Amino acid sequence: MSEHPSAAAVPTGSSGTGAGPALAVSHLTKRFGGRTAFEDVSFEVARGEVFGFLGPNGAGKTTTVRTLGTLISPTAGSAEVAGIPLTEANGERIRQRIAVMPENPGLYMRLTIRENLEFFARLYGLHDRGSRIHHALAAVGLVDRSDDLCGRLSKGLRQRVALARTLLNEPEVMFLDEPTSGLDPVAAREVHELIEALREREVTVFLTTHRLEEAERLCDRVAILNTRLRTVGRPQDLSGTLFRRSLAVETAAPLPDPASVFTSSAGVDGWAPDGAARYLLSVADPRAVAPGVVRALVRAGADVVSVSETRHSLEEVYLQLVDQDPEIRS
Amino acid sequence: MIRVDLGRTLALAQKEAREYRRTPFIVGAMVVLPFFFLVEPMLTIFVVPASEPARVVDKTVGAIFLLMLVVPTVIPATVAAYSVVGERQQGTLEPLLITPVRREEILLGKALSAVVPSVAIAYLLFALVEICAALFAANPHVSAILTEGPHILAEAIFAPLLAMWSIWVGTAVSTRSSDVRVAQQLGTLASLPPLAVTALVSFQVLPPVLGVAIGFAAGLLALDIGMWWVVSSMFDREQLVTGSRPAASSAAAPGPGEVRRIRA
Numbered sequence: 001m002s003e004h005p006s007a008a009a010v011p012t013g014s015s016g017t018g019a020g021p022a023l024a025v026s027h028l029t030k031r032f033g034g035r036t037a038f039e040d041v042s043f044e045v046a047r048g049e050v051f052g053f054l055g056p057n058g059a060g061k062t063t064t065v066r067t068l069g070t071l072i073s074p075t076a077g078s079a080e081v082a083g084i085p086l087t088e089a090n091g092e093r094i095r096q097r098i099a100v101m102p103e104n105p106g107l108y109m110r111l112t113i114r115e116n117l118e119f120f121a122r123l124y125g126l127h128d129r130g131s132r133i134h135h136a137l138a139a140v141g142l143v144d145r146s147d148d149l150c151g152r153l154s155k156g157l158r159q160r161v162a163l164a165r166t167l168l169n170e171p172e173v174m175f176l177d178e179p180t181s182g183l184d185p186v187a188a189r190e191v192h193e194l195i196e197a198l199r200e201r202e203v204t205v206f207l208t209t210h211r212l213e214e215a216e217r218l219c220d221r222v223a224i225l226n227t228r229l230r231t232v233g234r235p236q237d238l239s240g241t242l243f244r245r246s247l248a249v250e251t252a253a254p255l256p257d258p259a260s261v262f263t264s265s266a267g268v269d270g271w272a273p274d275g276a277a278r279y280l281l282s283v284a285d286p287r288a289v290a291p292g293v294v295r296a297l298v299r300a301g302a303d304v305v306s307v308s309e310t311r312h313s314l315e316e317v318y319l320q321l322v323d324q325d326p327e328i329r330s
Numbered sequence: 331m332i333r334v335d336l337g338r339t340l341a342l343a344q345k346e347a348r349e350y351r352r353t354p355f356i357v358g359a360m361v362v363l364p365f366f367f368l369v370e371p372m373l374t375i376f377v378v379p380a381s382e383p384a385r386v387v388d389k390t391v392g393a394i395f396l397l398m399l400v401v402p403t404v405i406p407a408t409v410a411a412y413s414v415v416g417e418r419q420q421g422t423l424e425p426l427l428i429t430p431v432r433r434e435e436i437l438l439g440k441a442l443s444a445v446v447p448s449v450a451i452a453y454l455l456f457a458l459v460e461i462c463a464a465l466f467a468a469n470p471h472v473s474a475i476l477t478e479g480p481h482i483l484a485e486a487i488f489a490p491l492l493a494m495w496s497i498w499v500g501t502a503v504s505t506r507s508s509d510v511r512v513a514q515q516l517g518t519l520a521s522l523p524p525l526a527v528t529a530l531v532s533f534q535v536l537p538p539v540l541g542v543a544i545g546f547a548a549g550l551l552a553l554d555i556g557m558w559w560v561v562s563s564m565f566d567r568e569q570l571v572t573g574s575r576p577a578a579s580s581a582a583a584p585g586p587g588e589v590r591r592i593r594a
Contacts, residue, residue, distance in 0.1 A: 032572065069428050072568040092430045100428045104421035108345070110352040115345075122341035123429040165425065 020083050022047045022173050022204035023068065028077035030063055037063040041077070041229050045221075047172075048202035050195060052209060052219030052235075054318060059226045061208040062103070065175045068206070069100045082172040096124065099166035100175040105158040109151030113142060113161050116150055117168060124169040136164040139194065156187035163194060173204045180211060192218060216314040230321050238317045246310040247281040247290060248274065252303035255279075265289065265296045280310065334438060338431050342439025343446075349416075350409065350443065359408045360447060364455050367397050371459045375476075378469045391475045394459065398485055399528050402452035402493040403521050409444040410500025411517030414570070415507045424571055433565045437558075441497045445490065452489045456482075484543045488528065491550035496521035498557035505564050524550060 023045035030037040038060030045051040055061050066072045068081050070091040079086040082097040107116050117136060121129040137143045140160040145153075150161060159179065166174055176195070180188040188211075195218050198205050209215050215222050216235045223232040231238060254277045255261055262271040262281055267289035270282040283289040286309040297304050350356045371394045378390060417423040426436070460477060467473035475481065500517035507513035527546055530536040 066424075066571060070567075071424065071427055071571050092432065095428060096430045098428075100425070102421070102424045104424075106421040106423075106425035108349060108422055109420060110349050111345070115348065119341055119345045120425070120429060123338050123426075123431045125335070125337060125430070162425075 020080070021045055022049070022082060023051075023206065024080040025068070026078050028064075028067065028079055029075050030060070030067055030072065031075045036227055038225065039228050041225065043223055043229065043232050045173075045204060045206060047204055048199065049220045050199050050205040050207060050218055052207050052215035052222035053225060054209065054212065054215055054222055055225035061225055062177055064225070065100065065177050065206070065208060069098060069175055070094050071100075096169070097171060098173045098175065099169060099171035101162050101166045101177060101179055103178040103181055105155075105162035107150040107158055107161055107165075110149065112147050112149055113137070113153075113164075114146040116161065117165060120165050121168050126168065132168050132170075133164075136167040139167055139197070140164045141190070156183050159183060159187065159191070163191065171203065173206060174198065175206045175208075177208050178210065179207070180209070180214060188214075212313070212315040212318055222314065224318060224321055231317075235314045235317075238314065244269075244282050245284065245286055247283055247286050247293060247307060248310045249279045249281060249293065249297070249307050250305040251277045251279075251297065252305055253277055255297075255300065255302055257300075261296050261300045261302070262293070265292045267292065277305075332434050333432065334434050335432070339435045339439045339442065342431070342436060343442040346413070346440055346443030347447075350447075353412075356409055356412065359405055360451060363405060364401050364451050367401050368455060368458070370394065370397055372462065374472060375459070375462050375467045378467075378472055380469050382469055382471075384471050387469055387471045388475065391472060394476065395481065395485065396525070396529050398452065398456050398459065399488055399492055399525060401455055402448050402489040403496050403525055404518055405451065405496075406444040406448040406493045407496035407500040407517045407521035408514050409448070410440070410497040411504050411507075411513040412510055413440040413444070413501055414504035415510050415513045416504075418508065418570075419510060427567050427570065433562065433567070437501065437561060437565060440501065441494070444497050444500075445493045448493045448496075449490050452493070453486070456485050456489075480540060480543065487543070487547050488550070491547060491554060492521075492524055492528075494554040495524055495550060495557060498554065498561045502557070502561045502564055505561070505570065524553065 021044040023043075025044070026042050028041045029039045031039075041060075041064065053061050053064065063072065067074050068079060068086070070081075070086065073088070074086070081094045084090050084094050084097070086094065108119070111119070114133060114137075117133045118129060121132055126132050133146075134143065137146055140163050142157070142160055142164060145157070150158060153161065159182075163176075163179065166176075179195075180191050183191065192214065195205055195207065199218075199220075207215070207219060219235065221232060221234050222238070224230040258271065258273070258279055262268050262279065265281075267283055267285065268281050269284065272280050272282075274280045281289070281293065290307050290309075294304060294307055297307075350360075374390050374394055378387060414423070417426060460482065463473045463476035467476070496517075499520045500513075503517040503520060504513045507516070527536070527549075536542050
C-alpha cells in the first residue's frame with residue numbers, strides 16, 4: 001500500500017444545509033476582558049472555496065477559528081457556519097458539520113492511529129466507521145500504519161493522522177490551523193496535495209497559515225487580519241490594489257539617456273532605475289505599452305535583454321500591508 | 331434537561347480505560363496502592379491473638395473498615411485529577427471539544443472509566459478481607475465484627491458514593507489545573523473530608539446503626555449530585571480552551587442569527 005496521500009480517497013463535502021455561503025461572518029468581535037482578540041470582522045466564504053486567513057502572530061486568527069468552530073463565544077456580531085447561525089443552541093449541529101485541525105495535532109499518544117480515529121468516529125456518531133476510517137487513512141497514505149502507536153510517529157505522520165481525523169465526518173467546512181507548521185517540504189507538499197484534492201471535492205477549506213507561498217498557491221481568496229480585517233481578495237488581485245502595475249526592462253548595458261527613451265514611449269507614466277542596466281516603468285496596461293517601449297529602446301540603439309511585467313507576490317502584498325499597519329509597526 | 335448519548339459516553343469511557351491501562355502511574359495507583367491497604371487488615375486477621383480484649387479488637391477492626399473505604403476514595407481521585415489536565419497537556423482537549431460531544435457525556439464517560447475499576451478493586455479487596463476473616467481469623471471477635479451484615483452493606487453502599495465524590499472533586503480540580511501532579515495532590519486531598527464521618531462510624535464515635543448509615547449515605551448522595559452540578563458548570567468549553575470565562579455579549583437584543591454565548 002502506498003505511503004503517499006491518495007486524492008481519490010478524499011471524501012466529498014457532505015450535502016450542505018442550503019445554497020448560501022459556507023461561512024458568512026458579519027462584524028464579529030471577540031474580547032477577553034480589556035483585550036481585543038479580533039474586532040468587526042466581516043467576510044464570506046463560498047462553498048468549495050479554499051480561503052486563506054493570514055496575519056502576524058497574535059492577530060486573532062486562531063481565536064477566529066475557535067469562534068467559528070463554536071469553542072468560544074463571540075462578544076458581538078453574527079456568523080453562519082455551514083448555513084447554520086452561530087448560536088448557543090446550534091453549537092452541536094455546527095460541530096457535526098465542521099472539522100478543525102488545530103496547529104497541535106492533538107492525538108492520544110498511547111492509542112494507535114486506528115484507535116484514535118475509531119474514538120473520534122464514535123463521537124461523531126458515524127455508523128460506517130470501518131470504511132470511513134479506511135478512506136481517511138487512504139487519503140493520507142497511512143493504511144499500513146494504522147496499528148502504530150501515535151506516540152511513536154514522527155511529527156509529519158502525526159499531522160497526517162490529524163488530517164485523517166478531520167476527514168472522518170466528511171465536513172462541509174474544514175478549518176486547518178497552520179497544517180504544514182513544522183513539516184519538511186515533502187510532507188508539506190503532501191498536505192498541499194490533500195488540500196487540492198479537497199477543493200476538487202468541493203469541501204470548503206478555511207486555511208490559516210504563515211506560509212505566504214502556500215496561501216498564494218492554494219487559496220482562491222485570502223484575508224489578512226491584524227485584529228481587524230485589513231483586506232480580502234484573490235491573491236493576484238490584491239497586488240493590483242496595492243501596487244501600481246509596472247514593466248521591468250533590462251538592457252545589456254546602461255542606457256546613456258534613459259529619460260528620453262522612456263518619456264517618449266506612449267503609456268509610460270514614470271520610470272526609475274532598478275540596478276545598473278535595469279529600469280522599472282510605471283504603466284497602466286503593461287501588455288499594450290511593452291511593444292512601444294521595445295521599439296523606443298531599439299531606436300535608441302540599446303540591446304534589449306528582457307521586457308516583462310512585474311508581478312508582486314502575496315508576500316509583498318502582506319509585507320506592504322504589515323508595513324502600513326500602525327499596530328504592527330508599533 | 332440533561333441529554334446524554336450513550337454511544338458517545340461509552341466511547342469516551344472506553345478510550346479513557348484504554349489510556350489508563352497504558353499509563354504506568356495509573357496502573358501503579360490501581361495495583362500497588364490496594365496492596366498496601368491489605369497489609370493492616372491481614373495482620374489483624376492473622377496476628378491478633380484470641381486472648382486480645384474485645385475493646386482493643388473493636389478499634390483495630392474499625393481501622394480496617396476505614397482503610398477499605400480509603401481505596402475507593404483515593405484511587406478515583408488520582409485518576410479523575412488526570413482526566414482533564416491530561417487532555418490539556420497532550421493537546422487533545424481542543425480536538426475533543428470540537429466534536430459534537432456534550433459536556434455531560436464527557437464528564438460521565440470520564441467518571442465511568444474511573445468509578446468502575448475503583449469500585450471493583452474496593453469490592454475485591456473487601457471480599458478478600460471478608461473471606462480471610464471468616465476462614466482464618468485467629469480472634470473470633472475479629473471474624474464476628476468483620477462479617478456482620480450491616481458492616482458489609484455499609485461498605486457496599488459507601489464505596490461507590492465515596493468514589494463518585496472523589497471523581498467529581500478530582501475532575502473539578504483537573505478543569506482548573508495545568509499541572510498533572512498538582513491536580514492529583516489537590517484532588518486526593520479534597521476527596522478525603524467525607525472519610526472523616528466514616529472514621530467516626532468505624533471507630534464507633536457515632537453508633538454504627540442503620541439510621542446513621544442511611545443518613546450518611548443520603549448525605550453522600552446529595553453531595554455527589556451537588557458536586558456534579560458544580561463540575562458541570564465549571565466545564566465550560568471557552569474556559570477550558572482559553573483559560574478565561576466568556577464576557578457578556580454586547581448585542582442589544584437577541585434576534586435571528588445573532589450570536590449568543592456558546593456552552594459545551
